[in-house]
Amino acid sequence: MKKLLLIGGGHAHLYLIKKLQDEELEVEVTVMSPSEYQYYSGMFSGYMEGIYSFENIRIHLPTLADKAKVSFIRGAALSIDAEAKVVLTEKGDIVSYDMLSIDIGSYTGGIDVPGVRQHALRIKPTYRIEEVANKMWEANNPVVVGGGAAGIEMALSLNAKRQAEGKAAVTLITQSTLLTGEHEKTQTKIQEIATEKGLNVHQNERVSNVTSSSIITSEGNQISYDQLLWLTGPKAPGIFQTSKLPVDHNGYLLVEDTLQVKEYPAIFAAGDCASLRDYPNLPKSGVIAVRQSEVLWNNIKGFIKGEDGIRFQPKERYLSILSTGNKDGLLLYGNVSLHHHFSWKLKNKIDRRFIENYQ
Numbered sequence: 001m002k003k004l005l006l007i008g009g010g011h012a013h014l015y016l017i018k019k020l021q022d023e024e025l026e027v028e029v030t031v032m033s034p035s036e037y038q039y040y041s042g043m044f045s046g047y048m049e050g051i052y053s054f055e056n057i058r059i060h061l062p063t064l065a066d067k068a069k070v071s072f073i074r075g076a077a078l079s080i081d082a083e084a085k086v087v088l089t090e091k092g093d094i095v096s097y098d099m100l101s102i103d104i105g106s107y108t109g110g111i112d113v114p115g116v117r118q119h120a121l122r123i124k125p126t127y128r129i130e131e132v133a134n135k136m137w138e139a140n141n142p143v144v145v146g147g148g149a150a151g152i153e154m155a156l157s158l159n160a161k162r163q164a165e166g167k168a169a170v171t172l173i174t175q176s177t178l179l180t181g182e183h184e185k186t187q188t189k190i191q192e193i194a195t196e197k198g199l200n201v202h203q204n205e206r207v208s209n210v211t212s213s214s215i216i217t218s219e220g221n222q223i224s225y226d227q228l229l230w231l232t233g234p235k236a237p238g239i240f241q242t243s244k245l246p247v248d249h250n251g252y253l254l255v256e257d258t259l260q261v262k263e264y265p266a267i268f269a270a271g272d273c274a275s276l277r278d279y280p281n282l283p284k285s286g287v288i289a290v291r292q293s294e295v296l297w298n299n300i301k302g303f304i305k306g307e308d309g310i311r312f313q314p315k316e317r318y319l320s321i322l323s324t325g326n327k328d329g330l331l332l333y334g335n336v337s338l339h340h341h342f343s344w345k346l347k348n349k350i351d352r353r354f355i356e357n358y359q
């Protein structure tokens, strides 16, 4: 029987495995992931704030796989030989495949700033969340670097928890303005929210060096910390370049809009790790990975039967909701932004529904 190997338990692979519970493919399916658990980043802010428990935010991959007659291998892929159709794992095992699908997410960007690798906490891969949250909870002087959605959410959520415990405010440092790239009105709104919620924000300050206790910015400021969370955006996993697979200018695996590698059509990829040749500027977000799930499933099924794949067509805009602490949420859709408790309730409902489908 032919073999389909799924590397990573990301959003699109969760969907695929779930589909396999109801529909059998005439292939042997295996999923490989370094952790038995897949952590859902959409709920990390709620976890940081103490709203969700650890069990609320994770999916046990072997259980999900078992129900779909999919084998689970605990391991991380180190390199891919697309000619020989084999994957080398970090433990030194070699796993062969006829069809390969990759959904391994992204890693943390900006870590080449001196001192960051040694001193800063990073969430990606996402199974690090428990260790990160524990350290940030215990900190006397926690600092978050990164003014994008993830950095703001995590800083505001931790700040809300600390306020309730009577602890000092969280500091957030960003080299630009908060939510840079969003509409001007949205940027103003998030600044107002951050001020109102008591976050200590340093905007337009680029971190140039990190020591074991201080952050030095290019403006010459020295900011002390005892725990530092680095959230400055995504970075491509190194596996594609080491495997000499086609990549975009940032090192993400280059795929067609059928989610297949042009040179190796038996290789599929979805989520953060993939870059669509026709849509190079798609944001790296879980929402996109979820949207690609159905196309991935359809096209892998079609490939097995020798059919042509359907095309992924991104929408012009996607709904996103940032948790801003105390069960408030900032809903963003195009130029519309709405800060309200109901926005958080909607986020909570969407996130809980997503994860419960796989738990």
Ligand SMILES: Cc1cc2nc3c(=O)[nH]c(=O)nc-3n(C[C@H](O)[C@H](O)[C@H](O)COP(=O)(O)OP(=O)(O)OC[C@H]3O[C@@H](n4cnc5c(N)ncnc54)[C@H](O)[C@@H]3O)c2cc1C
Pocket: 007, 008, 009, 010, 011, 012, 032, 033, 034, 035, 037, 038, 039, 041, 042, 043, 044, 045, 075, 076, 077, 078, 103, 104, 105, 106, 123, 125, 126, 127, 150, 151, 153, 154, 231, 237, 239, 270, 271, 272, 273, 284, 285, 286, 287, 288, 289, 321
């Ligand atoms: C704090 C934070 C909050 C976020 N909140 C949101 C949000 O609310 N909404 C949203 O849309 N996006 C959010 N994002 C972005 C989101 O996390 C990513 O875009 C999303 O997780 C990408 O999904 P994915 O399916 O590509 O991979 P992931 O969900 O990252 O899953 C990849 C899986 O592959 C595994 N893996 C990694 N390397 C290997 C390897 N070499 N071999 C085998 N397996 C491997 C990983 O362990 C992981 O289990 C957030 C990000 C952060 C950091």
